[in-house]
Every structure is written in structure tokens, then in C-alpha cells.
Amino acid sequence: MxxxxxxxxxxxxxxxxxxxxxxxxxxxxxxxxxxxxxxxxxxxxxxxxxxxxxxxxxxxxxxxxxxxxxxxxxxVPRLDARDILELHEVRASLERLMAGTAATRATPEDHEALRGLLARNEALVDFPDDAMAVGAAIHTKIAQIADNSWAQHLHEQVTNQMQRYKLYTNNNEQRRHRALQEHRDICAAILAQDADRASDLAFRHVLAARDVVILAIHGSDLDDSDDSDDPP
The missing domain is CATH 1.10.10.10 (Winged helix-like DNA-binding domain superfamily/Winged helix DNA-binding domain)
Incomplete structure (x- = not known):
């Protein structure tokens, strides 16, 4: 155990x-x-x-x-394709809102912080756990810049639920590198104060992760635990 x-x-x-x-x-x-x-x-x-x-x-x-x-x-709840779809759709909408708002509110200090996080993301992209941590830090920083307390609260709840699916994207080298480029593009739009582009890129970033999870979870044995009521 x-x-x-x-x-x-x-x-x-x-x-x-x-x-x-x-x-x-x-x-x-x-x-x-x-x-x-x-x-x-x-x-x-x-x-x-x-x-x-x-x-x-x-x-x-x-x-x-x-x-x-x-x-x-x-x-423990089973991994469920419908949950994956719904969670990613909700998170995509929240990320779109926060990225767009961040583009209108980011200060020069925020710009510098995002550049620093992107540099760390690039340096750690080949290390799954570290890449995941710094990727999460980028999203957290964007949420802080947007400063929408309700969006942050809901985002945290959804993110907690999605943690069980992280291994499908975190252990996918191609997805980690693609996510790095998506982070660069989102942050570039925020730095350029282009709210519409930042919103669109953030939305598509989450849906791209969703597609990787959906493809990976089919055939997984993680949902095949014993239903028996008898202790092992």
C-alpha cells in the first residue's frame, strides 16, 4: 500500500x-x-x-x-470521457476570459514575470514534472494579472479535478513542446495588449490538451479497478 x-x-x-x-x-x-x-x-x-x-x-x-x-x-471516481470534455470546455472558457483581461491589465512588472516564466518553461520542457509545474505557474500568473476573483476560484476548482488527467499530457513529449509554443504565443499576445488574440489562443491551448487526453485515455487500464466490496 x-x-x-x-x-x-x-x-x-x-x-x-x-x-x-x-x-x-x-x-x-x-x-x-x-x-x-x-x-x-x-x-x-x-x-x-x-x-x-x-x-x-x-x-x-x-x-x-x-x-x-x-x-x-x-x-475514487472513474476516469470518464464526458468529464474530460466538460472540464476542458469550462477551463477553456475561464482561460479565455482571464487571458483577455490580463492583456488589458498587465503592467511592465507583469510582462517581466511572464518572460521569466517562459524562460523557465523552455529550460525545463524536457523534464515532465518541472515542465508541468512551470506551465501551471504561467496560468496562475495570468489569472493573477486578470484579477477576477470568481474566475480564479472556479479555475482552481476545475484545475483540481483535471489533475488526475495530467499524466496523459505531462508524459507526452510532443505535447509538452507544443504547449511551450502555445504559452509563448499567449504571453506574446498579452505583452502586445492584444486581448482578442490572447483570449483565442488561451481557449485553443486548453482544447489542444483535451484532444491529447481523449486520444490517450482510450485503451487505458486505469479505469478497470475491481468493483468488489470485499477487502483485498
Whole structure:
């Protein structure tokens, strides 16, 4: 069974620790789509009582990162093509809004920050995890520049849901390089204060990632977890 990551500081306690750890496992696919959670085993492994575990599980259910079955069991939601389409469509619309707004609001300091992030993206494009992190930082910076609190809040929610699909684009070398060029183009439009072009490029950038995920997920065995109610 997967062990929690070790940290240098004191471990967080109670429900928050369990929430953070379970969320990490779900998003990293350490807990596979369709896999059932077994409360006694998890409580023993994480060295917590049932109360904080159940509190964390309820929170993850509310975020749609876990599902409550009619029988009472709790499972990790399966990877679903419809979810992929809907999540990417929503994120594409949010990215379009924020990129267009950022083009009208970016300061010289923002321009410099975007250039720095692009330089890091280029330097790290051949390192999947690092490339993903700096790509996310570019999107976060654009959202900060746009300064639309509701768009940022919804974007964060959607992005959390999409984390489970990241390996399909992150591990695709061709897609990473294409995404780098798309980031360059989006940022160039923002620097040029071309809101319409920035909006259009940001929208198409997200849909291009969607297409890669859709192609990759077909035939994947990540959605074939055992539905049995019996503990392993």
C-alpha cells in the first residue's frame, strides 16, 4: 500500500493531514480510478482514528474527488470521457476570459514575470514534472494579472479535478513542446495588449490538451479497478 510522503517539518494532524494525503494520492493516481477505500486499513496506515478520516472523506466527496456509493462504500471516481470534455470546455472558457483581461491589465512588472516564466518553461520542457509545474505557474500568473476573483476560484476548482488527467499530457513529449509554443504565443499576445488574440489562443491551448487526453485515455487500464466490496 502506498505510504505517505515524508516531510521535513512536523506532520499535520487529524482531518487536515488525512485530507491532504488522500487528495495527493487521488490526483497522482496512487489511488486508482474505481478503487474502493477501506476505512480500517487507511486509519491504521495513516495512524489516525476513524473520526478525522471520515471528516476528510466527506470533504473529498464534496469536492467530487471521492464518490459515495448507494451501498455506503466510498470509491475514487472513474476516469470518464464526458468529464474530460466538460472540464476542458469550462477551463477553456475561464482561460479565455482571464487571458483577455490580463492583456488589458498587465503592467511592465507583469510582462517581466511572464518572460521569466517562459524562460523557465523552455529550460525545463524536457523534464515532465518541472515542465508541468512551470506551465501551471504561467496560468496562475495570468489569472493573477486578470484579477477576477470568481474566475480564479472556479479555475482552481476545475484545475483540481483535471489533475488526475495530467499524466496523459505531462508524459507526452510532443505535447509538452507544443504547449511551450502555445504559452509563448499567449504571453506574446498579452505583452502586445492584444486581448482578442490572447483570449483565442488561451481557449485553443486548453482544447489542444483535451484532444491529447481523449486520444490517450482510450485503451487505458486505469479505469478497470475491481468493483468488489470485499477487502483485498
Amino acid at each position: 502506498t505510504q505517505p510522503r515524508q516531510t521535513s517539518g512536523p506532520r499535520a494532524s487529524g482531518a487536515h493531514f488525512v485530507y491532504v494525503e488522500l487528495k495527493r494520492r487521488i490526483l497522482d493516481l496512487d489511488l486508482k480510478p474505481g478503487e474502493r477505500l477501506y476505512e480500517p486499513a487507511l486509519a491504521a496506515e495513516l495512524e489516525v482514528s476513524r473520526t478525522p478520516l471520515r471528516e476528510a472523506v466527506r470533504r473529498l466527496i464534496a469536492e467530487n474527488l471521492l464518490e459515495q456509493q448507494p451501498t455506503g462504500g466510498v470509491v
